[in-house]
Amino acid sequence: MHKKILILDFGSQVTQLIARRVREQQVYCEIHPYDVSDDFVRNFAPEGIILSGGPNSVYEATEWKAPTAVFEIGVPVLGICYGMQTMASQLGGKVESSGKREFGYAEIRARGHSALFRNIQDRSNDEGHGLLDVWMSHGDKVTELPTGFKVIASNESTPIAAMADETRKFYAVQFHPEVTHTIKGKEMIARFVHEICGCQNDWNMPDYVAEAIEKVRAQVGSDEVILGLSGGVDSSVVAALLHKAIGDQLTCVFVDNGLLRLNEGEMVMQMFARNLGVKVIHVDATEQFMGHLAGVTDPEAKRKIIGREFVEVFQAEAAKLPNAKWLAQGTIYPDVIESAGAKTGKAHAIKSHHNVGGLPETLNLKLLEPLRELFKDEVRELGVALGLPHEMVYRHPFPGPGLGVRILGEVKKDFADLLRRADAIFIDELRAADWYDKTSQAFAVFLPVKSVGVMGDGRTYEYVVALRAVQTADFMTAHWAELPHSLLGKVSNRIINEVRGINRVVYDISGKPPATIEWE
Numbered sequence: 001m002h003k004k005i006l007i008l009d010f011g012s013q014v015t016q017l018i019a020r021r022v023r024e025q026q027v028y029c030e031i032h033p034y035d036v037s038d039d040f041v042r043n044f045a046p047e048g049i050i051l052s053g054g055p056n057s058v059y060e061a062t063e064w065k066a067p068t069a070v071f072e073i074g075v076p077v078l079g080i081c082y083g084m085q086t087m088a089s090q091l092g093g094k095v096e097s098s099g100k101r102e103f104g105y106a107e108i109r110a111r112g113h114s115a116l117f118r119n120i121q122d123r124s125n126d127e128g129h130g131l132l133d134v135w136m137s138h139g140d141k142v143t144e145l146p147t148g149f150k151v152i153a154s155n156e157s158t159p160i161a162a163m164a165d166e167t168r169k170f171y172a173v174q175f176h177p178e179v180t181h182t183i184k185g186k187e188m189i190a191r192f193v194h195e196i197c198g199c200q201n202d203w204n205m206p207d208y209v210a211e212a213i214e215k216v217r218a219q220v221g222s223d224e225v226i227l228g229l230s231g232g233v234d235s236s237v238v239a240a241l242l243h244k245a246i247g248d249q250l251t252c253v254f255v256d257n258g259l260l261r262l263n264e265g266e267m268v269m270q271m272f273a274r275n276l277g278v279k280v281i282h283v284d285a286t287e288q289f290m291g292h293l294a295g296v297t298d299p300e301a302k303r304k305i306i307g308r309e310f311v312e313v314f315q316a317e318a319a320k321l322p323n324a325k326w327l328a329q330g331t332i333y334p335d336v337i338e339s340a341g342a343k344t345g346k347a348h349a350i351k352s353h354h355n356v357g358g359l360p361e362t363l364n365l366k367l368l369e370p371l372r373e374l375f376k377d378e379v380r381e382l383g384v385a386l387g388l389p390h391e392m393v394y395r396h397p398f399p400g401p402g403l404g405v406r407i408l409g410e411v412k413k414d415f416a417d418l419l420r421r422a423d424a425i426f427i428d429e430l431r432a433a434d435w436y437d438k439t440s441q442a443f444a445v446f447l448p449v450k451s452v453g454v455m456g457d458g459r460t461y462e463y464v465v466a467l468r469a470v471q472t473a474d475f476m477t478a479h480w481a482e483l484p485h486s487l488l489g490k491v492s493n494r495i496i497n498e499v500r501g502i503n504r505v506v507y508d509i510s511g512k513p514p515a516t517i518e519w520e
């Protein structure tokens with residue numbers, strides 16, 4: 001059992017970052033909504049609790065409180081922003097609107113020699129007080145301390161910028177230590193989880209492998225498991241993990257829906273079936289997918305058809321295995337957090353993400369999701385620890401609907417063939433120029449419009465391809481990559497020369513938001 005930290009989410013945009021910072025310290029943590037029950041908090045048995053920020057004000061949203069058990073079970077608590085404010089108000093202090101919002105960089109002075117800030121400073125002032133560069137985002141502030149608390153940091157606009165009751169190990173900060181703009185934030189989180197809560201570095205991937213294998217074996221017993229293997233990072237890591245855990249009880253189903261990248265099928269069979277000895281069934285469902293997509297131009301309709309046909313294929317394959325009781329999936333922690341967020345119904349549905357989630361009852365399989373607790377970079381580390389090659393583990397993500405959402409409008413086989421070749425050239429050149437690992441995702445998009453060109457001495461009237469390359473940490477927001485013009489020029493040249501049917505290449509310079517990463 002790992003020692004663990006409980007993070008209670010009050011709706012901050014950056015709650016996931018708190019979890020990332022804690023995991024970076026090799027300490028296990030989970031995010032749960034702020035309104036879990038007292039029993040939940042007790043049974044979770046955390047070594048410490050972190051209360052996140054959030055958009056509300058404690059004097060308005062009076063029901064947005066931490067469960068009282070948080071302050072009763074005798075473990076350290078760290079309140080961040082709203083988390084600080086609710087701690088103050090729940091323990092008898094006072095929170096008021098400060099009239100003016102403090103947003104962005106701030107300098108604060110550490111005081112009172114607290115365990116949270118001891119020897120952590122960016123510089124010191126004339127009197128020898130430590131000064132810290134932090135990032136703030138608030139309009140309310142604590143104006144009266146609860147009993148037992150002292151001020152541990154302040155500045156002019158926020159005299160109580162941090163507070164603590166060191167006997168009970170309750171700490172609270174008005175700024176955000178989880179964002180990188182708070183220069184020493186990482187050290188503060190480290191201080192809290194290691195020294196104040198007493199957690200060791202017991203969460204690391206090499207050790208996790210053995211643990212995950214044991215867990216899968218205990219869960220599955222002698223049943224058979226099927227896994228949709230896409231060649232993407234998540235399902236590949238699940239395949240490697242399950243193969244180690246249960247060997248021949250695993251059957252992977254690799255569906256060629258006609259919307260895959262160039263040589264994807266060959267790559268998957270080569271890697272998994274031939275090198276790793278994994279049982280892989282290669283299903284050529286190109287006709288089935290193309291047939292159902294014919295004449296369909298609406299992006300959402302296309303996504304739904306592709307999702308439905310995947311389920312059809314899995315269902316047909318599962319029916320052929322007499323003892324298959326489990327369907328494994330590459331669900332990762334951000335998927336879990338995001339779908340929990342989506343359940344509240346506050347978020348807009350921008351795109352229906354394909355997954356094998358909406359499975360019909362008739363499939364009669366239990367879900368096996370061994371990556372549910374991991375962030376993408378942890379999944380990658382796990383893949384490396386399991387012996388998968390670097391190129392596979394560090395591939396860019398590829399969406400389930402594949403080229404289906406990168407061919408705008410109606411999907412046709414000819415278009416897919418052109419796009420596959422253009423995309424492969426782009427990726428080749430990115431790798432050759434050492435740009436692949438500097439971008440988070442890069443691909444080509446097929447635009448079903450024709451424009452006039454001249455090649456040799458003849459007129460051409462052919463299709464357009466757009467190149468997209470983005471840099472992002474979490475795929476929720478993204479910047480377009482500032483690829484060198486010479487690289488873009490070379491890619492454009494090669495595509496137009498080598499892919500007959502394309503006579504124009506453009507580069508997408510839209511950020512997310514307002515654009516999304518994929519075009520559909």
Ligand SMILES: Nc1ncnc2c1ncn2[C@@H]1O[C@H](COP(=O)(O)OP(=O)(O)OP(=O)(O)O)[C@@H](O)[C@H]1O
Nearest residue numbers: 228229230232233234235254255330397398399400
């Ligand atoms: N062509 C395919 N054949 C079989 N299963 C697939 C295929 N495409 C997607 N899937 C299933 O759908 C799941 C979701 O796809 P998703 O793209 O999110 O993950 P991934 O492909 O494993 O990893 P990555 O995010 O790196 O692309 C996969 O884990 C896999 O189980």
Ligand SMILES: O=c1[nH]c(=O)c2[nH+]cn([C@@H]3O[C@H](COP(=O)(O)O)[C@@H](O)[C@H]3O)c2[nH]1
Nearest residue numbers: 352353354397398399400401475516517518
């Ligand atoms: O597995 C997936 N099934 C999907 O239906 C899907 N749609 C988008 N994506 C990927 O999600 C990230 C964000 O994409 P967007 O900015 O286009 O929403 C990017 O990495 C996209 O490639 C998908 N992945």
Ligand SMILES: NC(=O)CC[C@H](N)C(=O)O
Nearest residue numbers: 053054081082138139140
């Ligand atoms: N980011 C936050 O947690 C903000 C908390 C509170 N709503 C304020 O403005 O002070």
Ligand SMILES: [Mg+2]
Nearest residue numbers: 232398399400
């Ligand atoms: Mg994928």
